């Protein structure tokens with residue numbers, strides 16, 4: 749019988765907190781896109797009746813806001829992990845690869861089927877790091893504009909507490925109409941990102957055969973043993 753000696757070892761890449769927030773965020777984004785689309789373009793309404801208790805728009809807005817706060821919580825937790833979690837240090841090291849032009853060139857060659865994958869010091873390749881960074885900027889913007897819209901719906905509790913600063917953000921953006929536009933444009937950027945993100949994840953997992961997609965589920969990927 750042939751002796752199959754495994755040439756790969758498993759490497760723990762993503763902590764449980766990181767993986768959980770990734771998937772909660774993914775579900776939250778899907779639900780926010782669906783409910784947000786409805787809020788912007790009311791494509792269904794309950795049958796008109798004399799009892800004014802249907803309030804479908806208000807109910808969907810309520811769920812949009814609840815899930816919006818789940819997304820904000822995930823964002824805050826990820827922010828905390830990035831700066832204070834020991835295991836997330838590996839994400840920091842990706843900055844070294846990001847600043848190295850040779851890694852950029854090698855990575856682009858890899859995507860064009862013109863060369864091998866560069867050896868990375870961190871967990872993300874430079875293109876991946878740049879796109880994730882941009883994604884977090886857009887995510888921060890959609891959360892911020894979401895909070896500005898929120899203070900116009902609820903004026904008590906948290907809504908009251910952040911009312912003044914959010915009104916200042918609104919004025920800075922040139923009014924509520926602009927805030928809405930930015931909120932909506934961010935949605936389209938996020939939708940585009942998600943499609944490219946899933947495509948790239950599958951591409952890397954299939955081409956690299958290193959369980960790149962497993963890592964965000966089990967935490968482990970399978971790297972070639974270096975001698």
Ligand code: HEM
Nearest residue numbers: 777780781784785787788813816891894895897898928935
């Ligand atoms: C992926 C994240 C999100 C997406 C895709 C999204 C999408 C949308 C869209 C398309 C609208 C309709 C805008 C319009 O045409 O006027 C909207 C409205 C709104 N969003 Fe979001 N949103 C997101 C996150 C958030 C967050 C984090 C909050 C904060 C709690 C939030 C709160 C609101 C509120 C209060 C409205 C206004 C509802 C109304 O005018 O009745 N959103 N959202």
